[in-house]
Amino acid sequence: MADNGDKTHFGYKTVEADKKAEMVADVFHSVASKYDLMNDLMSFGVHRYWKRFTIECAAARPGMKVLDLAGGTGDLTRKFSQLVGEKGEVVLADINDSMLKVGRAKLQDQGVVSNVNYVQANAEALPFPDNHFDIITIAFGLRNVTEKAKALASMQRVLKPGGKLLVLEFSKPLNPMMQKAYDFYSFQVIPRMGSMVAGDAESYQYLSESIRMHPDQETLKQMMLDAGFDQADYVNMTNGVVALHRGYKF
Numbered sequence: 001m002a003d004n005g006d007k008t009h010f011g012y013k014t015v016e017a018d019k020k021a022e023m024v025a026d027v028f029h030s031v032a033s034k035y036d037l038m039n040d041l042m043s044f045g046v047h048r049y050w051k052r053f054t055i056e057c058a059a060a061r062p063g064m065k066v067l068d069l070a071g072g073t074g075d076l077t078r079k080f081s082q083l084v085g086e087k088g089e090v091v092l093a094d095i096n097d098s099m100l101k102v103g104r105a106k107l108q109d110q111g112v113v114s115n116v117n118y119v120q121a122n123a124e125a126l127p128f129p130d131n132h133f134d135i136i137t138i139a140f141g142l143r144n145v146t147e148k149a150k151a152l153a154s155m156q157r158v159l160k161p162g163g164k165l166l167v168l169e170f171s172k173p174l175n176p177m178m179q180k181a182y183d184f185y186s187f188q189v190i191p192r193m194g195s196m197v198a199g200d201a202e203s204y205q206y207l208s209e210s211i212r213m214h215p216d217q218e219t220l221k222q223m224m225l226d227a228g229f230d231q232a233d234y235v236n237m238t239n240g241v242v243a244l245h246r247g248y249k250f
């Protein structure tokens with residue numbers, strides 16, 4: 001289904017396109033306080049490895065400007081803040097104020113303050129100047145965006161020439177046996193875990209469905225090229241359960 005028509009998908013449901021952002025917002029308002037704990041439980045801590053690899057590929061250096069888009073509770077922001085140092089800047093941008101509040105409180109507790117700014121923004125219409133950031137990351141965020149093509153074009157616009165976009169997202173497992181086990185885990189275990197830990201099975205049912213509706217590796221790579229990136233590639237992790245897409249602007 002095109003994501004720029006009147007209808008779009010919210011997990012497996014077909015909904016009015018202009019209602020999806022609100023529905024996604026309800027999911028993240030509901031899970032914000034238990035978001036970090038659920039990530040560790042659901043992924044057995046492996047999300048930390050996926051994020052570490054993303055940070056390594058970003059190769060942030062002192063003085064750089066980094067946008068952690070859909071940054072939520074700030075796992076990537078924390079690392080970037082250390083890497084870019086006092087002369088650099090990290091913007092943690094997210095559409096959802098509950099996620100931003102949890103993220104800001106967590107980072108302030110950890111002493112991450114001086115070079116981080118928090119911005120409530122929709123990835124589809126980024127409120128930043130052209131050619132502004134050296135690095136943009138969007139981790140487990142693009143799946144939730146209604147108009148992905150528009151969001152990718154917006155990221156391309158605010159990225160500096162010579163900069164790179166890193167899209168960390170669930171993707172399509174390479175091995176069919178892996179897919180079966182993963183389907184069982186996603187639909188039989190994760191919503192129950194969501195119910196027990198976050199008191200919300202539905203949001204975690206949405207998580208599993210939205211992963212299945214997200215473009216696969218090659219489709220997303222082509223979408224990045226269509227959005228104006230001069231080169232794009234990707235690396236599969238955990239047998240393609242997750243992929244890191246990289247987009248370059250020359």
Ligand SMILES: C[S@@+](CC[C@H](N)C(=O)[O-])C[C@H]1O[C@@H](n2cnc3c(N)ncnc32)[C@H](O)[C@@H]1O
Pocket residue numbers: 024028069070071072073074075093094095096099121122123124138139140141144145146
């Ligand atoms: C699964 S969380 C990921 C958070 C964090 N990046 C991480 O990896 O832990 C997805 C985040 O995307 C945000 N989000 C969803 N739609 C968005 C949009 N259109 N623009 C910006 N952020 C969005 C949500 O509010 C949520 O915080």
